[in-house]
Amino acid sequence: MSLSDFLFKRRKNKKGNKAPEEEIFQKDNISKEYFKSLNKNKKSLQELFKDTFDFSCDDIKLGESKACVCYLGTMLNINSLTDKVLNVPRETSETKNPKNIEEIRDRYFPTIAFEYAETFHKVVWHILNGFAVIMVDGQGKALSLEIGNIEKRAITEPSTQTIIRGPKEAFTEDINTNISLIRKRIKNPYLTFESSYIGGDTKTTIAIGYISTITNEDILNEVRERIEKIELGAVLDSGNIEEMIVDKSFTPFPLVFNTERPDSICSHLLEGKVILIVDGSPFVLAVPSIFTDFFQSSEDYYQPFLMPSFIRIIRYMSFMIALVLPSLYVALSTFHQELMPTQLLVSVQAQREGVPFPAVIEIFMMELTFEIMREAGVRMPRAVGQTVSIVGALVIGQAAVEAGLVSNVLVIIVAFTAIASFVSPIYSFSIATRLLRFVLILCAAVFGLYGVLLFLIVMVIHLVSLRSFGVPYLASVAPFKLSDQDDVFLRLPAWANQRRPSYLFPKAPNKEKRKQRPSPPPVKGGEK
Amino acid sequence: MKQQKLMEKLSLWQLAVLLFTFEIGSVAVVGVGNDSRQDAWIAVAISTLLGAGIVSFYIMLLKRAPGKNLFELMTISFGKWLGKGIGLLYVFYFFYIAERVLRDFCELITTVIFENTPIEIISITMMGVIAYMIYLGLEVFGRTGEIFIPYVFTFTILIGFATFFSGEMDFKNLLPVMAEGIGPIIQHIFPRLLTFPYGELITFMVIIPYVTQFKKVGKVSVITVLVSGMIIIYGTVIEIATLGTEQLGRTVFPLLSAARDISLLEFIERVDLVVVFIVMFGIITKVSVFFFAGLKGLEHITNIPYRYMVLPMATIISYGTILISDNFAEHVEEGIRFIPQYMHVPFQLILPALFAPLLFWRTKNQKKGSGHHESK
Numbered sequence: 050m051s052l053s054d055f056l057f058k059r060r061k062n063k064k065g066n067k068a069p070e071e072e073i074f075q076k077d078n079i080s081k082e083y084f085k086s087l088n089k090n091k092k093s094l095q096e097l098f099k100d101t102f103d104f105s106c107d108d109i110k111l112g113e114s115k116a117c118v119c120y121l122g123t124m125l126n127i128n129s130l131t132d133k134v135l136n137v138p139r140e141t142s143e144t145k146n147p148k149n150i151e152e153i154r155d156r157y158f159p160t161i162a163f164e165y166a167e168t169f170h171k172v173v174w175h176i177l178n179g180f181a182v183i184m185v186d187g188q189g190k191a192l193s194l195e196i197g198n199i200e201k202r203a204i205t206e207p208s209t210q211t212i213i214r215g216p217k218e219a220f221t222e223d224i225n226t227n228i229s230l231i232r233k234r235i236k237n238p239y240l241t242f243e244s245s246y247i248g249g250d251t252k253t254t255i256a257i258g259y260i261s262t263i264t265n266e267d268i269l270n271e272v273r274e275r276i277e278k279i280e281l282g283a284v285l286d287s288g289n290i291e292e293m294i295v296d297k298s299f300t301p302f303p304l305v306f307n308t309e310r311p312d313s314i315c316s317h318l319l320e321g322k323v324i325l326i327v328d329g330s331p332f333v334l335a336v337p338s339i340f341t342d343f344f345q346s347s348e349d350y351y352q353p354f355l356m357p358s359f360i361r362i363i364r365y366m367s368f369m370i371a372l373v374l375p376s377l378y379v380a381l382s383t384f385h386q387e388l389m390p391t392q393l394l395v396s397v398q399a400q401r402e403g404v405p406f407p408a409v410i411e412i413f414m415m416e417l418t419f420e421i422m423r424e425a426g427v428r429m430p431r432a433v434g435q436t437v438s439i440v441g442a443l444v445i446g447q448a449a450v451e452a453g454l455v456s457n458v459l460v461i462i463v464a465f466t467a468i469a470s471f472v473s474p475i476y477s478f479s480i481a482t483r484l485l486r487f488v489l490i491l492c493a494a495v496f497g498l499y500g501v502l503l504f505l506i507v508m509v510i511h512l513v514s515l516r517s518f519g520v521p522y523l524a525s526v527a528p529f530k531l532s533d534q535d536d537v538f539l540r541l542p543a544w545a546n547q548r549r550p551s552y553l554f555p556k557a558p559n560k561e562k563r564k565q566r567p568s569p570p571p572v573k574g575g576e577k
Numbered sequence: 578m579k580q581q582k583l584m585e586k587l588s589l590w591q592l593a594v595l596l597f598t599f600e601i602g603s604v605a606v607v608g609v610g611n612d613s614r615q616d617a618w619i620a621v622a623i624s625t626l627l628g629a630g631i632v633s634f635y636i637m638l639l640k641r642a643p644g645k646n647l648f649e650l651m652t653i654s655f656g657k658w659l660g661k662g663i664g665l666l667y668v669f670y671f672f673y674i675a676e677r678v679l680r681d682f683c684e685l686i687t688t689v690i691f692e693n694t695p696i697e698i699i700s701i702t703m704m705g706v707i708a709y710m711i712y713l714g715l716e717v718f719g720r721t722g723e724i725f726i727p728y729v730f731t732f733t734i735l736i737g738f739a740t741f742f743s744g745e746m747d748f749k750n751l752l753p754v755m756a757e758g759i760g761p762i763i764q765h766i767f768p769r770l771l772t773f774p775y776g777e778l779i780t781f782m783v784i785i786p787y788v789t790q791f792k793k794v795g796k797v798s799v800i801t802v803l804v805s806g807m808i809i810i811y812g813t814v815i816e817i818a819t820l821g822t823e824q825l826g827r828t829v830f831p832l833l834s835a836a837r838d839i840s841l842l843e844f845i846e847r848v849d850l851v852v853v854f855i856v857m858f859g860i861i862t863k864v865s866v867f868f869f870a871g872l873k874g875l876e877h878i879t880n881i882p883y884r885y886m887v888l889p890m891a892t893i894i895s896y897g898t899i900l901i902s903d904n905f906a907e908h909v910e911e912g913i914r915f916i917p918q919y920m921h922v923p924f925q926l927i928l929p930a931l932f933a934p935l936l937f938w939r940t941k942n943q944k945k946g947s948g949h950h951e952s953k
Contacts, residue, residue: 384690384691385690385850387847387850388847388850388851390843390844390846496691496702497690497691498690498850498854499686499690499691499699499702499854499857502854502857503702503703503706506706506721506725506857506858506861507706507709509721509724509725510706510709510710510713510717510721512724513717513720513721513723513724514713514714514717521720523720523724526723526724527719527720527721527723527724528588528590528591528719528720528723529588529590529591529723
């Protein structure tokens with residue numbers, strides 16, 4: 050057992066809580082039984098929702114039998130409820146009374162999507178989900194009618210992962226919309242979504258999506274198992290789930306890929322990964338995810354391959370720059386001046402002459418200032434956005450230099466580091482570099498280049514020891530796999546990239562069967 | 578959990594990477610020595626071939642009982658108690674060599690970069706990193722090697738090119754070839770060169786059983802030894818050509834001194850520091866291999882999982898690194914005069930040669946019951 054496993058031992062549940070709908074409320078002490086007597090049911094419902102203003106329980110008459118419509122007024126569109134349910138002419142002079150609930154549905158609500166609720170749990174669950182539940186006296190089950198039309202946000206352009214060329218849709222907070230966005234792109238009967246409900250208090254729907262002909266069973270089972278084990282009070286975003294299913298939580302690196310781009314999620318599905326959609330979150334998770342996933346933008350595949358390959362290398366470089374540039378400055382300027390070319394050294398030292406702080410303090414000050422500015426930029430109300438950019442330019446800029454607080458070179462270094470850290474296409478990955486940068490600066494301040502390198506080695510050791518759902522985090526580089534190199538540092542053209550990544554052990558290892566490198570048509574009537 | 582840990586495996590590529598970095602690791606720090614002067618590269622070439630032979634001998638031994646490491650082989654051939662006793666000697670040997678290799682590097686750092694830093698700091702920090710890696714297991718070790726091998730390889734190659742284009746190389750330094758006949762070369766090869774980078778590969782007898790495709794191990798190891806031999810020849814040629822035999826005899830860290838002469842475009846200067854940092858990974862690999870081999874031996878002797886002993890043993894090694902000699906001169910002198918004859922030769926050649934016939938005899942008898950043995 051590794052040390053961190055010991056320190057952060059995850060709670061192991063005795064049994065999974067992937068509850069079918071009926072068992073959802075077992076823990077909440079709500080009785081399960083649905084009675085034949087309408088009054089009994091009504092009473093217990095009213096008991097349950099007693100102080101809620103938006104709960105209504107309207108008595109109606111369906112033919113001869115007494116009935117009652119229960120719903121949460123805020124969870125469905127009242128107008129359509131009135132049109133579809135309450136206004137239905139019920140006093141039909143037609144023949145006999147409907148005997149059972151099925152006939153009632155046939156006669157009065159033939160056009161509305163429905164479900165039967167055999168248990169009281171299901172009745173409550175349907176009411177909470179915006180159904181109008183019709184309970185009829187003397188019937189063993191209730192009829193739930195789907196009225197729908199809760200307000201939701203429209204599909205917009207992605208706000209965190211923008212691209213220039215490619216689809217511009219983004220996921221929304223509604224799980225059904227999200228699934229439809231994926232299904233629209235992958236018209237495949239084997240695309241499967243399994244649902245479960247997580248969160249003792251929120252009962253959030255979670256969908257596990259995969260393509261059953263591609264995804265490896267073991268990975269899928271591992272995902273299912275981990276999802277079942279989750280025992281959370283509340284799930285408000287996919288981030289909550291992420292923390293509970295990772296292999297190791299004591300790491301700055303994200304072990305689960307998240308995106309709000311449907312096309313990116315689709316490509317992950319088609320590679321053989323499993324996706325997790327959490328209701329209420331526009332960020333969909335994809336597992337297992339590896340280090341290199343975080344350096345790939347979906348746009349890489351929409352542009353001709355040469356440029357994206359170059360851009361990818363730029364991304365890896367800027368990752369390194371964002372990580373080590375400030376610490377290199379500290380190491381070089383305090384320990385290894387001889388490594389700098391003489392001219393540069395002279396000018397750097399000349400600029401630092403007026404600065405009263407050692408290089409570490411100087412850089413720590415500036416990096417902290419920048420982190421504060423960045424946080425302010427994210428959190429503050431849009432209306433005051435202008436202020437931060439104006440003031441920020443003063444804090445990190447010429448004014449700081451002229452005030453004698455920092456040197457010119459340092460401002461450039463901090464600014465460049467900041468720019469480089471924005472290059473990573475996935476935000477949660479660039480956070481990792483922000484954190485590690487400070488540790489590196491400390492190492493550089495104590496041990497110079499030796500410290501920087503020592504820390505980098507430790508970081509690499511840590512990285513190779515990480516696993517995401519059993520897949521080594523640095524897969525296809527360490528352990529090295531030559532056949533997977535077509536989509537790691539370079540993005541080879543589509544015809545050369547016909548195999549799915551082998552670290553996912555896909556059931557169907559090839560994307561296409563035949564080689565289809567394009568070539569000009571043979572010249573007709575040309576010489577032999 | 579434990580099951581998984583036991584099933585740790587290395588791929589062939591990872592083995593090759595570890596072998597390679599192991600080979601060039603400390604050679605890059607202290608060089609191959611000056612016994613045969615300008616003919617050192619010939620000595621290296623011959624000893625590489627001999628080294629390939631030694632490695633195939635080791636692997637032949639391993640193939641007698643697949644899946645068993647050096648210590649288990651010794652138990653098989655010498656019996657339980659004698660086998661464990663000799664195993665303990667090997668453990669001491671491995672740990673001692675780990676200390677020596679680490680000392681080389683610590684001296685390098687304290688001489689070249691941090692003149693005022695106590696040597697303890699370097700040995701403790703390095704050992705901390707190594708202990709962390711070994712604690713995480715052999716798989717992590719192999720993968721770490723995979724990450725660093727491109728840098729180690731390219732930088733080693735680049736040093737040669739950079740010295741060449743800086744105009745510092747004078748190939749006349751390599752002449753005359755074999756001025757004093759073959760004598761000095763043979764003296765250089767045995768025992769020094771044969772044992773220093775090549776005989777030390779006996780540690781891999783502890784690691785090789787964990788390789789997945791055991792059948793191909795022989796081929797891969799021999800090829801890797803030959804390739805790393807070529808890199809060592811390359812390095813030796815750089816050193817001789819750049820420094821000349823006179824200066825080479827006086828310098829302690831030859832490759833570093835050679836790299837000091839690099840000056841390109843009036844921008845790339847004083848890259849000797851960079852060399853230090855490339856060497857660092859070679860050293861980490863080398864110490865880790867010795868450390869891991871020693872730990873595995875302890876595990877075999879005490880039946881306690883080696884992970885429990887990582888931290889205590891790492892502490893002992895980082896302390897021992899300082900204890901083994903009072904100053905660098907003593908350390909080097911020991912390395913040249915004493916260690917090859919009295920430590921390397923017995924442990925790398927004599928003992929294996931001793932237990933080889935025993936092993937052959939035992940495994941012949943055991944062939945019937947081999948199925949039973951494996952199921953244990």
